[in-house]
Amino acid sequence: MMNVLLITVDQLRWDALSCAGEGGAHTPHIDRLAREGVRFSQAFTNAPACMPARSSLLTGRFPHAHGVRGGGVRLSEREVTFPQIVSQRGYHTAHIGKLHVQNHTYRDHTAPHPGYGFRTLQVTDERGVYRDPYTQWVERNYPEYADAIRIEPGASRVRSRTDHAETTGAFPARASHSRWVGEASVEFLREYGNAPFLLWSSFFDPHSPFIVPSDLAGRYDPADMPLPRKCDITSDNEESIRKKRAAYYTLVSHVDDCVGEILRYLDESGLAKRTAILFSSDHGEFLGDYGRWGKGRPEDESIRIPMIVKTPEMTEAPPVPRVVDDIVQLFDLAPTICDLTGSMKPHSMQARSLLPLLGGGTDPGRPPFALIEHNFETSRTDAAEVFEKTLRSKDFRLTVWSGRDDGELYDLRTDPAQDRNVWDVPEYAEIRFGLVWQLLQRLLQTENTLPVRTQPF
Structure with missing residues (x-):
């Protein structure tokens, strides 16, 4: 039986890895996965x-189906998750x-956390906040x-507007959350590697705040950092922006160091010969682009993610890297794990499932x-909510919001940087109608079908 190692990194931009092109952090271990495996260049x-x-990754379902429509809404324990399914095959999850x-x-972090199908569960949803x-x-x-590792909760950082601060911590890398x-x-692999296992190793870094371990300070020179695009750079903020970006890339490289230790153990123990490795991120990070930090918007900096899959038979890097350009999404990892x-x-x-694409094949049923x-x-006082839907193809990005008559439409063929909104341009009226119709059809096709219909009436 094939083992599965799922590695996720929080708030990792699709272009933050050196294997994605110029400008990324130095990530030799993750790059190795990309060389030997398959990298999905159009993952969202x-x-x-x-x-x-x-929640979508766990269930293989859209947010409008599983109900976790945004932050602050917990995933129902009645949802079916891939760890539950895999555990029925005898896997230690x-x-x-x-x-x-x-x-x-x-x-209360001393109370048991819902299992969601995991037999072993060590949850730390923030680093250094709770006694976890x-x-x-x-x-x-x-x-x-x-x-020294203690920090204030994320809710407090958001209120005080310090969530995207950068600093050098008073602790070394050996005491970091990533380590x-x-x-x-x-340790889990050493104890349970002989039995079929599904392990999800989930890194918090490089999520903000960008706290760099003391012995990693200086790994990236802020002066060498490229400045963000579409951002108002002034003499007052340039130094701070460069430091934040250097800290972010330092944390990315530190995660890569720790991923390397896991991969090294797989190789030395022989587990690599029967373990599939899947790598991705939950979402991106603006990193100063558009003058923003964090996520939560429909631009590529926020919605586009890295994704790599390597199966045991992929032992050597091919002459030409395997890169799949089909549009894929984070939740596709759930049925892929089921298939593996x-x-x-x-x-x-x-x-x-991504399996049809791994060997260079096609998936005719996959939406483009x-x-x-x-x-x-919109307000913390009356809890009014706005719903946002984005359709992102290779050629276009369309975004609509509830309660608004306008939207955004970008022609990525001529405007890959998404600088010109052509929503109201007459020449794009027919294209806009077609994309809105595709979006509507996709929402209809993915209506929630739970609970299951058991009788005609």
């Missing part, structure tokens, strides 16, 4: 926010790191840094566009 999230995106399909603010498996690991192994994910993952483990896929899954959904509150 299902939602540019943690909770809905991760495990999750280590950030899961974030339950609200973690004000949650990570902070306890630091207390046991590096007590001198137990206070804990790597070491805990190797020989598990049955429930009819409720709306995603499509991604559907990305976002939901956000």
Whole structure:
């Protein structure tokens, strides 16, 4: 039976890896996966926010189907997840790191977390905020840094507008959250590697705030950092922007270091010969582009993600890297894992397995566009909500919002940077109508079919 290792990195831009082209961080270990495996160059999230995106990954369903329409909405324990399905095949299912399909603010982290099909579950939805498996690991192994790794909760950082601050931490890399994910993952493999396993190693970095371990400071020179595009750069903010970008890339490279340790153990133990590795991110990061930081918008910086799949038979890098340009989405990893483990896929899954594309084949039933959904509150006082739907194909990006008569339409064939909104341009009226119709049809095709119809009436 084939083992599965799923590696996710939080808030990782599609172009932040060196294998994606010039300008990325130095990521030799993840690049190796891309050389030996298959890299999907047109991969998109299902939602540019943690909770809905991760819920889609777990269920293989769109946010409008599983109900986690945005942050603050927890995933129902009645949803069918790929760990539940795989566990029925006899796999030891495990999750280590950030899961974030339950609200973690004000949650009692000493209470058991819903399992969602995982037999082993070590959840740390933020680093250094709660007394969770990570902070306890630091207390046991590096007590001198137990206070140094502590940070205020994300909700507080958002209110104080410090969530995208960068700083050098008073702790070394060996006590970082990324190092804990790597070491805990190797520990799990050492203990349970002989049985069929499904392990999800979920890194929090390079999610903001960009806190760099003390011994990694200077890994990237801020002066060498490219400045963001479509951003108002002034003498007052340029230095700060360059430091933030350098810190972000430092954290990306640190995650790559820790991924390398996991891959090294797979090689040395022989597990690599029977383990499929899937790599991706939940969403992107603006990193100063458009003058923004974070995610939550329909531009590519926020919705486009890296994705790599390597199966055991892919042992050597081919002369030409395997790159698939078909449009794929984050939740496609769920049915792919089911196929790799020989598990049955429930009819409720709306995603499509990547297996037909891995060997250079085609998938005629795959839509030639991604559907990305976002939901956000317009006011914290009355909880009014706006629903956002984006259709992203290779040629166009269309976005519409509830309660608005206008929208956004970009012709990526002539405007890849998405600088000119042609929504109201007469020459694009027919194209706009066709895309809106495709979007409507996709929403109708993916209506929720749970609970299952059991009788005619």
